[in-house]
Amino acid sequence: MLAREIMTRPAVAVSPGTPVREATAMLIEHGFAGMPVVNEDEQVVGVFTEADALRADFGAATATVDAVMAKPVEVVSPDTDVAEIARHMLIDRLRCIPVVEEGVLAGVISRRDLLRPLVRHDDAIVAHLHALLDDYSGHRKRWSVDVVGGVVSVGGGFADAAERQTIRALAHTVPGVSQVELH
Incomplete structure (x- = not known):
């Protein structure tokens, strides 16, 4: 099975300049553990996770995703084997991995996406x-x-x-x- 078969698309993403409070609200609203951060060309520049939100200084009105996001970020292609993605997520303790096609965000794979095919x-x-x-x-x-x-x-x-x-x-x-x- 390949990434393209299980990835969530379109991916919900934020920009580096998104306020941390807004990005955190998006995580909560969508039930995500993390989401890609993309620049104006839709290229993945980081990942914003629940852990990043917890580390953020919510008291600072100017706190943006760029200050706390994980970077550089691991990405996969739509043709990456799901077993390889699962191993990578387990070893590196990743909650989500952006899927990139021709340098642009195409989708995202979460742990839940990996589990879904296992459950009838x-x-x-x-x-x-x-x-x-x-x-x-x-x-x-x-x-x-x-x-x-x-x-x-x-x-x-x-x-x-x-x-x-x-x-x-x-x-x-x-x-x-x-x-x-x-x-």
């Missing part, structure tokens, strides 16, 4: 439904959940027909569920 869509449905059922039952783990191709099977004891209907309705609120079977 059905696994995400199971996790979401377990969370809903645990909340509903007061975290008593009353039901087992299995999902194959979007078809949900919920097994376990149901107090009555109303509870069966409630569990069926909860399952149908999870994105990707096509059918619900109760056992």
Whole structure:
């Protein structure tokens, strides 16, 4: 698998002159651990991370990303093998790596992007439904959940027909569920 197959694009980036407060707000708003810093030609000149934000002097009204960003920055091409990217991220403890094509930012790869192909869509449905059922039952783990191709099977004891209907309705609120079977 290649970087182009899993990278997030378009990449959200900031410029070196972006105020640290604004860049930090962007990290929080988008749920990123880091993001590329690009110049006016869209060339990657650094990476701004949560750690950079924590090191920044928020009291200084003029604090900019350029003062705290990591530079020089490691970049990869769209044709870089994902296994190589994963090794690089682990060894160097990187949270994100910009993807550059012909010298210009094309996307970004985060740890989450690397994990996404490892998780089947059905696994995400199971996790979401377990969370809903645990909340509903007061975290008593009353039901087992299995999902194959979007078809949900919920097994376990149901107090009555109303509870069966409630569990069926909860399952149908999870994105990707096509059918619900109760056992």
